[in-house]
Amino acid sequence: MSLESLRYSRGSLQVLNQLLLPQLSQYDPVTGVRDGADAIRTMKVRGAPAIAIVGSLSLAVELTSSPPQQTADLLAFVRESLALLVGARPTAVNMKKAADELSAFLAEEAEKPGVTAQELTDSVIRWAESLLEKDVKDNRMIGDLGAQHILQTAGAPGGVVIMTHCNTGSLATAGYGTALGVVRSLQAMGRLSHVFCTETRPYNQGSRLTAYELVYEKIPATLITDSMAAVTMRERQVTAVVVGADRVVANGDTANKVGTYQLAVLAKHHGIPFCVAAPSTSCDLSLPTGGSIVIEERPGQELTDINGVRVAAPGIGVWNPAFDVTPHELITAIITERGVFRPEELKDGLSRGL
Numbered sequence: 537m538s539l540e541s542l543r544y545s546r547g548s549l550q551v552l553n554q555l556l557l558p559q560l561s562q563y564d565p566v567t568g569v570r571d572g573a574d575a576i577r578t579m580k581v582r583g584a585p586a587i588a589i590v591g592s593l594s595l596a597v598e599l600t601s602s603p604p605q606q607t608a609d610l611l612a613f614v615r616e617s618l619a620l621l622v623g624a625r626p627t628a629v630n631m632k633k634a635a636d637e638l639s640a641f642l643a644e645e646a647e648k649p650g651v652t653a654q655e656l657t658d659s660v661i662r663w664a665e666s667l668l669e670k671d672v673k674d675n676r677m678i679g680d681l682g683a684q685h686i687l688q689t690a691g692a693p694g695g696v697v698i699m700t701h702c703n704t705g706s707l708a709t710a711g712y713g714t715a716l717g718v719v720r721s722l723q724a725m726g727r728l729s730h731v732f733c734t735e736t737r738p739y740n741q742g743s744r745l746t747a748y749e750l751v752y753e754k755i756p757a758t759l760i761t762d763s764m765a766a767v768t769m770r771e772r773q774v775t776a777v778v779v780g781a782d783r784v785v786a787n788g789d790t791a792n793k794v795g796t797y798q799l800a801v802l803a804k805h806h807g808i809p810f811c812v813a814a815p816s817t818s819c820d821l822s823l824p825t826g827g828s829i830v831i832e833e834r835p836g837q838e839l840t841d842i843n844g845v846r847v848a849a850p851g852i853g854v855w856n857p858a859f860d861v862t863p864h865e866l867i868t869a870i871i872t873e874r875g876v877f878r879p880e881e882l883k884d885g886l887s888r889g890l
């Protein structure tokens with residue numbers, strides 16, 4: 537059985553509390569939108585796709601337990617709920633895109649002659665539920681396309697060595713993962729030699745979550761600190777760096793977990809391909825360049841304290857941006873469920889077939 541970031545059945549949602557991993561595997565109930573927004577803000581659940589799915593399903597469970605009687609009440613409730621959920625974490629675009637799509641869908645459904653509030657409520661619930669299956673399907677496609685791309689780029693037969701950052705696996709999605717999905721596909725093809733995962737300070741998504749997934753899946757892997765990336769690239773024959781994304785904009789600039797940018801700079805220096813693996817739901821073609829992406833800043837305590845114990849010198853100032861933007865010139869490929877694109881091909885590639 538693979539790891540599950542969430543458990544859902546109609547009317548019931550639980551999220552794996554990622555603040556407690558790897559020591560404790562505990563699922564916490566999410567009974568409605570406020571709980572959902574709290575789980576996202578406090579990072580009980582995190583990772584761009586998982587944020588959108590948990591947010592949308594928290595709306596579904598609240599609608600299941602307290603269905604509005606009037607259409608106007610439903611529309612107002614959905615509008616206010618989506619605003620709360622989108623505001624919970626600003627950098628990942630997935631919740632915002634889900635909110636825009638759901639709002640457009642609901643507006644269209646509400647126009648249908650004679651439609652009742654109950655029917656509309658059911659449609660919203662089904663819409664949210666459909667995200668689960670779609671995400672896993674998209675991730676499997678990303679995994680397979682990404683694995684093929686990396687093997688082609690590597691050229692030589694035999695196993696490849698992947699470096700990854702943050703957590704992009706089952707815990708960050710509805711299942712399988714994006715960058716970690718590429719790793720899983722390589723492993724399934726028998727072509728994965730080794731994975732290096734960075735610790736990913738300050739929240740330690742790498743050492744707490746990715747390492748947990750890699751051990752769980754028996755994938756050959758080694759944990760390094762973020763500051764060991766350069767020496768690892770030089771001395772451990774890294775074939776490619778593969779990371780996820782919180783927002784990829786029209787020119788290919790990519791916001792992802794802080795530390796991604798430095799890996800891209802290092803990969804360029806060492807002549808190693810740098811790949812972003814992300815579903816099209818993480819792509820925001822409305823922004824031309826990465827300069828206008830809002831970067832979330834988190835509490836300084838995430839740097840100064842470990843498990844509630846102060847480790848930094850008292851009185852020191854702290855800057856804690858949760859993400860950075862990797863310029864498109866440093867990215868060799870953007871792997872989506874719709875194809876693998878060079879940054880300059882992304883906009884046209886994703887627009888085709890829309």
Ligand code: MRU
Pocket residue numbers: 582583584585628701702703704705708709713714715741779780781782792793794858
């Ligand atoms: O702060 P987080 O843990 O939500 O950041 C997660 C990342 O940056 C991931 O790399 C990104 O969301 C892609 S998850 C498939």
